[in-house]
Amino acid sequence: MVSCALDPQELHFINSTTRTTWAIGVTGGIDMVDSQAHTPDGGAPDGGPPEVWSLKYWKKYWSVWILLLLWAIPLVAFLAWGLNGASPSPVVPPVCNPTDPDSPPGIPPDNPAVLKPHTTVNSGVPFGRYFDTKQRNIEYDVTANPEALKGASSLAVEKTLFLTAAGSRQLDESDILAWAEVKNQNRVLLHVCFRRDGSFGSPGTYIGTVSVIDSRVARVDVPFNVSLNYPVWQFVLALWVFMLLPATLYVWLLLGSFTSTRLSIGTFREWIYSRNAIIALGTGATISFGFVLATYFKAESWGSDITEATALFGGAFAGFVAAAAGVTSAGQDKHPATMTEKADGVDLDGSDQHV
DSSP states (O other): OOEEEOSEEEEEEETTTTTTEEEEEETSOOEEEEOOOTTTTTTTTSSSSSTTTTTHHHHHHHHHHHHHHHHHHHHHHHHHHHHHHOOOOOOOOOOOGGEEEOOOOOOSSSSSSSSESSSSSOEEEETTOOOOOEEEEEEEEEEEEEGGTTOOOOEEEEEHHHHHHHSOOBOOGGGGGEEEEEEETEEEEEEEEOOOTTOOOOOOOEEEEEEEEETTTEEEEEEEEEOOOOOOOHHHHHHHHHHHHHHHHHHHHHHHSSSOOOOOHEEEEHHHHHHHHHHHHHHHHHHHHHIIIIITTTOSSOEEEEEEEEHHHHHHHHHHHHHHHHHHHHHHOOOOOHHHHHHHHHHTSOOOOOO
């Protein structure tokens, strides 16, 4: 049954079966005012929306809880993986174990041996995020006074502290092994090994020097640059996964700000399963993960303090929102024609359908 209600500006036709209201304005346009089914008391047919956190509420929005579960599972998995991963103790090659230097003569020679690097010295020691032992063997040619090394098998070596540029942190001195081996009177090898275990040092870049200080040779100083990246990559990925939830909610809130979308869990469910949202969130996740790859996995000394973690979170969040919001807003440009537009014969492109 259809009833008619008179209004100064428009006529209202109400279908009593479907409770659908149609309005004819004074200009002749037809629009559907309310297409939602209602009971005579104004509520939903089943007695109104389910009470928040009730069993019916959980059942109604089960598809949203499934998404939350799919988000939480990798987050917890990465955290547990990172916490249970014990810091290994890398194996130290036998050549890294220093031998006691020979006792130098009581009176230093007047003309000590002169050492010259046989090849270019590689002073960089990048560990990345791995626990490992890095070995540097520097070969020297004895270019003058080789007789000063007659009978010698090893030379005295000294290590300075390996500090950051600010001097606020240093490497564990016991994990830096160095000694100089006299191969013959014309050749000397300087062995330097850096062993990274759980106590070696926090992420960052450290600079120090290893010197041959034996009185039988002219002093030789070799600077080293040791870089350490944050070792627990699982925590970094957990930070990225954690970012996905607030970033997704932020994009949805932006959608409500530049459209007439009513913000509720029901509209969120409809949006997140839409084609536009899947494309937008997939784009945002790809861009943000690329930022994480470039910032952490390609870096040599990331993670020296908490500010780098917050910067990673903020950069990934911003990249996600920028990419996803752009796709979301572009998708809103194409909307279905309203009943008034169809009644007036106006298509989406603004053309007139009347002949």
